[in-house]
Amino acid sequence: MSTVLDHTTGVPAATPPQDSTRATPARARRSSAISRHTHPMWFLVPAFAILFVFFFLPTVFNFVYAFTDWSGFKSQINPVGWDNFTDLAGSGTLFRSLRITIAYAVLVAVFQNLFGFALAVLLERDTRLNHVVRVLFLIPVLMSALAVGYIFQALLKPEGALNGLLSAITGTDVHTAWLGNTNWTIVVVAAIHAWKWMGLSMLIYLAGFKTIPVDLVEAAQIDGASPWRAFWRIRFPLLAPAVTFNVATALLGSMNGFDIVQATTAGGPARTTEILNIFIYRTFGQGLFAQATTMSLILFLLVALLAFPVIRFLRKREEIL
Amino acid sequence: MRMPRRALAALALVALAATGCSDPASETTTGGPATWAEPTAKLDGVTLTIWAAQNSNTVPKQVIEAFQAATGAKVDVVTIPDPYEQSVQTKVATGDKPDLAFWQPTASMLTALNAKANLQTLDDAPWLDKLTPALRDITGLHDGTRYAALITSPAVEGVYYNKEVFAANGITATPKNFDEMLAAARQLKAKGVTPFFEMGKDRWATQWWVQVQLADAAKAGLWDKINKKQETFTGPVVLDAIKKYKSLIDEGLFNADIKTATFDDQGAALLSGKAAMAVQVNSFFGQLQAKADTATLDSKIGFFPISPTGNVGTFIPDQSNALVAFKTGDAKREAAARQLLAYWMGPGYAGFIADRKTISLQTAVQSPAGVPKALLDVHASLSTSVGSMQALAVANPDLYINLADMIAGTMTPEQVAATTQEQFAQLAKAAGVPGF
Numbered sequence: 116m117s118t119v120l121d122h123t124t125g126v127p128a129a130t131p132p133q134d135s136t137r138a139t140p141a142r143a144r145r146s147s148a149i150s151r152h153t154h155p156m157w158f159l160v161p162a163f164a165i166l167f168v169f170f171f172l173p174t175v176f177n178f179v180y181a182f183t184d185w186s187g188f189k190s191q192i193n194p195v196g197w198d199n200f201t202d203l204a205g206s207g208t209l210f211r212s213l214r215i216t217i218a219y220a221v222l223v224a225v226f227q228n229l230f231g232f233a234l235a236v237l238l239e240r241d242t243r244l245n246h247v248v249r250v251l252f253l254i255p256v257l258m259s260a261l262a263v264g265y266i267f268q269a270l271l272k273p274e275g276a277l278n279g280l281l282s283a284i285t286g287t288d289v290h291t292a293w294l295g296n297t298n299w300t301i302v303v304v305a306a307i308h309a310w311k312w313m314g315l316s317m318l319i320y321l322a323g324f325k326t327i328p329v330d331l332v333e334a335a336q337i338d339g340a341s342p343w344r345a346f347w348r349i350r351f352p353l354l355a356p357a358v359t360f361n362v363a364t365a366l367l368g369s370m371n372g373f374d375i376v377q378a379t380t381a382g383g384p385a386r387t388t389e390i391l392n393i394f395i396y397r398t399f400g401q402g403l404f405a406q407a408t409t410m411s412l413i414l415f416l417l418v419a420l421l422a423f424p425v426i427r428f429l430r431k432r433e434e435i436l
Numbered sequence: 437m438r439m440p441r442r443a444l445a446a447l448a449l450v451a452l453a454a455t456g457c458s459d460p461a462s463e464t465t466t467g468g469p470a471t472w473a474e475p476t477a478k479l480d481g482v483t484l485t486i487w488a489a490q491n492s493n494t495v496p497k498q499v500i501e502a503f504q505a506a507t508g509a510k511v512d513v514v515t516i517p518d519p520y521e522q523s524v525q526t527k528v529a530t531g532d533k534p535d536l537a538f539w540q541p542t543a544s545m546l547t548a549l550n551a552k553a554n555l556q557t558l559d560d561a562p563w564l565d566k567l568t569p570a571l572r573d574i575t576g577l578h579d580g581t582r583y584a585a586l587i588t589s590p591a592v593e594g595v596y597y598n599k600e601v602f603a604a605n606g607i608t609a610t611p612k613n614f615d616e617m618l619a620a621a622r623q624l625k626a627k628g629v630t631p632f633f634e635m636g637k638d639r640w641a642t643q644w645w646v647q648v649q650l651a652d653a654a655k656a657g658l659w660d661k662i663n664k665k666q667e668t669f670t671g672p673v674v675l676d677a678i679k680k681y682k683s684l685i686d687e688g689l690f691n692a693d694i695k696t697a698t699f700d701d702q703g704a705a706l707l708s709g710k711a712a713m714a715v716q717v718n719s720f721f722g723q724l725q726a727k728a729d730t731a732t733l734d735s736k737i738g739f740f741p742i743s744p745t746g747n748v749g750t751f752i753p754d755q756s757n758a759l760v761a762f763k764t765g766d767a768k769r770e771a772a773a774r775q776l777l778a779y780w781m782g783p784g785y786a787g788f789i790a791d792r793k794t795i796s797l798q799t800a801v802q803s804p805a806g807v808p809k810a811l812l813d814v815h816a817s818l819s820t821s822v823g824s825m826q827a828l829a830v831a832n833p834d835l836y837i838n839l840a841d842m843i844a845g846t847m848t849p850e851q852v853a854a855t856t857q858e859q860f861a862q863l864a865k866a867a868g869v870p871g872f
Binding site: 186190206292346384403404 | 529552834
């Protein structure tokens, strides 16, 4: 299959093959003319106003305050140039938090996609039972992240329900502090984060499976491919756009994680789960507003810098389509 | 399939923008010297808000009811979630202010609220002359201006011990200095008793161990030197105290579950005699009061202050000891807030301390009967005690978090000192302290 390249950017166009074979350019033009007629551009204004006030403006201020000495200790805000950046660069705490943040994001991306993919495969057939189970797995996505965090925190306490259950099964007293290990707690918290969001990944993988034409799989079967081989060689590669979306959102979304970590460990034990947003929260709470702003600007730039290569790499994977 | 790309872009944008920050608070200034109304003057239709933490929200209950009955004002106590100080600072920074709030009355924490811009001055408050002279100016001042009203006896860092455990193991007198305390601890350990109990999981008490070791140095002006950058946390004085703490833990003088133990565990262990001693502050005793009655506590729990060379306590007024009044820009409510303080520390004071079973700070008001013996000992140690880091340093770094990390094994004493100094300098610089 050929790849359609976008001439302006040189990046492969996002249009998957099934669309490009159906829509002719003329028809596409006509349909866009109709949509412009029924959906005039000014319909965007209310949404854009909200976006502007709550997202663009704070982001701009984020850039401004990072270069000031804004704090809770005094009333004036003076520009200080790159001071905040040089101070932070000299501090080990920032890099430690950055390392933890990236490790956390990678773990979440891996877990969330493994869980979501497994669920999508298990629940792919449109039976009534599967419909019900899909909804059940989607419920955590709609739940408050803090509530999820507090529930897991209670379940995983040394005297919590999980240890109670394990004690009852094994017949011995289990007192594991699931959130108390300086090496493994980050994995546990990432798994909780992934558990909360796996329903969304499942939904997107399910949608991805639905877009794969049945005749392709049938053709493979007629050619003598085993179901295993047909799955991994035909259907899985065709799922590439869903993988792109899921991996990128899980990875970049969890870089901005805060709620679940705050509710389960608040950065502990011994700050081994102190992701950058928790560090920022702590710094802000001390009244060091400019430093906290600088850190969030660094996080912003880091996510932006990471987003391009990750999305580019995942898009490249789609070129085989 | 164009959607995912656009959705992705939008989602990335939303995620990125979520790191943005809000506008700083605008400021209100009220000029002129404050006037103090009669404590029981009518205040019908006035509603005051008091912010309190989870451990102080019941403190004003009785006094508020009496004030409401006397004046007709309405007073709401709003509990701000923990971490209290952090939440309050953030709210105040965005312009959200109560009329009054419980607040640690130390200079560093008054700085943290930008006292000059946000708080009412209480310099000519009517109750000041009634206070015990030794306690009048012990705290609540910042740059020579009074911003906080001390309502209860400030906390002191010292050693709470189980009298029965001491007696059963042949320790007849309380230790006279730090080394004697360690000798007693080793004697207890030899007999199979856990000498000290520390709460590594809840972290905040870890700093008391370092601070009591610094009591003599504090008397000699350690914090002044640190404030002027003539001395640092990485210097031998502070670093040796941190190392000593570590070596005592390594020696096995602490509870085996030090890394995971909580504040609650600590109270239970001392009360049951599982451990003999805990270096703590008044709120620890508050916890014991919730677990046992005064008679039991009097027979079981004692207190002695400790320092390297003697029995010098380290005082650390905390958030439940004092209140600050905010400049809200509404003159009527500001006056009413002052009036509530004047009532609290005036006609309402006897009722307040009787309800709280706490020690009187005023010479003319008798402490109620039934104040536990240990608390009287704590209060008695105040007159000879020295200020803690919180009381005397210009900034309050997270020493306790670093120490807890050291207990958990992820930091060395040198790293604890360096990280604390780094943060101290950062806070001092933000506060505009000369030299930082």
